[in-house]
Amino acid sequence: MKILIIEDEARIAKRIERMTRNFFDKDLQILVCDSLENGLNTIENNPIDLLLLDLNLNGEDGFDILQAFVAHSFQTIIISAYTDKAITAFNYGVLDFVPKPFDENRLAQAFMRFTVTGKQSGGDTQFLAVKKAKTIRLISMKEIRYIKGAGIYTELHLSDGRIELHDKSLEALEKLLPETFERIHKSFILSWHEADKLIVEAGGKYSILLKNSEVLPVGRLKYKEIRHKLI
Template sequence: MKITLVEDEPMVAKRLHRFILEVVQDKASITTFNNLDDAQDHLAATTTDVLFLDLNLHGKDGFSLLHEHLAEPYHTIVVSANTDRALDAFELGVLDFIGKPFTKERVEAALQRYFDASFKGQCKRLSYKKHDKLHFVSLDDIQYIQASGHYSEITTKSDVVILHDKHLDKLMQLLPDIFMRVHRSYAVSLNEIESVSQKSGAKYFAHLKSGSTIPVGRTKFEALMAALQR
């Protein structure tokens, strides 16, 4: 397990480093940075599993790193005294937000969310921001989700398209198994599929109850058919 820690206060970084090691013991290697520039270079050059991120780093805003790395597969745990920004952080898809000052127990609880795969699929709705307000869409109201660059477009049963700040890869880590990745750019609710067709050139499509049609990848077709027959 590779952990990247970004914190500009030496004593806080040392304390957090110690707590993480006490929790994960020999299961992790930790790389620490005290500024955003070095952290960004590191994240671009290597892989990490969990990023612990302060939001105020020598006057620079840690949110800039979150925005630039929305599509990355690692999970982010924010550690900050600016608890008023927790809502914005969760909207960007962070795994947890730890307020300062913090305890070992709080750090352990945040890491447990990473280790405990059972948190996947527990959400009942997705949050998204529109006109500076936080809104929610029920998972039961979602037809399919399409990747759109670093973001995702959620299409509801009423054909309303919602832009979500989180990449499809990250959304799939949260969604229950009723949502299936059927194409590199599409995930769909199995409950919304009415039929599946094959056309010339080994092209597959899922036809939804709403009348919409989405592509199905050739490598996903057999798994989709098996899931629909369960």
């Protein structure tokens, strides 16, 4: 696993690196950058799994990095004293916002959100960003009917019938989504607002009818849970 730390204060960067190594396996590659320019160049030239980002980089704005790479496949944890920017950061789809000053327990909580599979509680993300050519569009969660896994990518199926591709996997997006979304199948996450009724088919197969008349499959292990929620 490869982790990038972007932090302009060397003392804090070393502390973050130490805490990161304490939490994760020894078999870990950590890259450290102390400026906005170095961070941008490193991400351009290195596939990473997790970004630990400060928002104030020698007076430069760490949000420039979020805007440049918001639709990429890696997850981002903000470590910053600028707590007033937390809501904006979550709107860009960050996994967690760790306020400075922080301790090892708080950082470990953020790392747990990264390592644990499945939907996380308290997701504050209101938008998902998709990148086309050199432009980025923030798609409101209210526009999304369901999300379909497509290998290492995902398809965002929107209320107007359009399909947008996202670079994050279904598993990665599941950690960011609010409580109104539910994993109904290994390949599908559904917005509950779109659900109409559960269908039991011959042979023990299950599916769910959406309000727009589309039908999505339901996993056998998810059937009882979904049935209970739709009653």
